[in-house]
Amino acid sequence: MYVRSFQLSDYAEVTQLMENSLSEQCFHDSMEAFARQLSWDSSLVMIAESEGTIVGVVIGTIDNNDGYYYRLAVDPFHRRKGVGKAMIQALQERFVERKVNRILVPVDAHNEPVLPVFESLGFDMNSFTKAFKKLSIVAGT
Known part of the structure; x- marks a missing residue:
């Protein structure tokens, strides 16, 4: 398994992965945000690939020089x-390469199940935020 940047040719496979991995509501919310992030900065979308198949995606964004993990x-x-x-x-x-001020994990009903993964990597309560606008309305930076 290796992690790489999103490529346009990944779109259909990533869409299918998200539809199979997320709840219906989370999928619909995430697809709008995913499209917007791709138009702003696709380098903040990372893909995990195993044996030629996409097995994971993480969508990030930067707002006011803070980095956010939008969806995993x-x-x-x-x-x-x-x-x-x-x-x-x-x-x-x-x-870190982009020199963001801080890296945050927005907490919503969709992200709560993955918070233990972030905690296992050293993220703490100061890393989680509920004060986050939907990615679909945040101005791209």
Whole structure:
């Protein structure tokens, strides 16, 4: 398994992965945000690939010089194998390269189940925020 930047040719496979991995409401919310993030800065979308198949995606964004992990999705058959952690760390490196002030994880009903993954990587209560506008309305930076 390796993590790389999103490529336009990944769009259909990532869409299918998100539809299979997220709740219906989360999928619909995330697709709008995903499209907007791709138009602003696709380098903040990271893909995990295993044996030629996309098994995970993490969508990040930067707003007011803060980096945010917007959505993390891992194929159900590849969970608990380090896929999410690898993508989180790869996106964190991107945020560090961009010299963001801080890196935050927005907490909503869709992200709550993955918070333990972030905590296992050293994120703490100061890293989680409920004061986050939907990515679909945040101005791209």
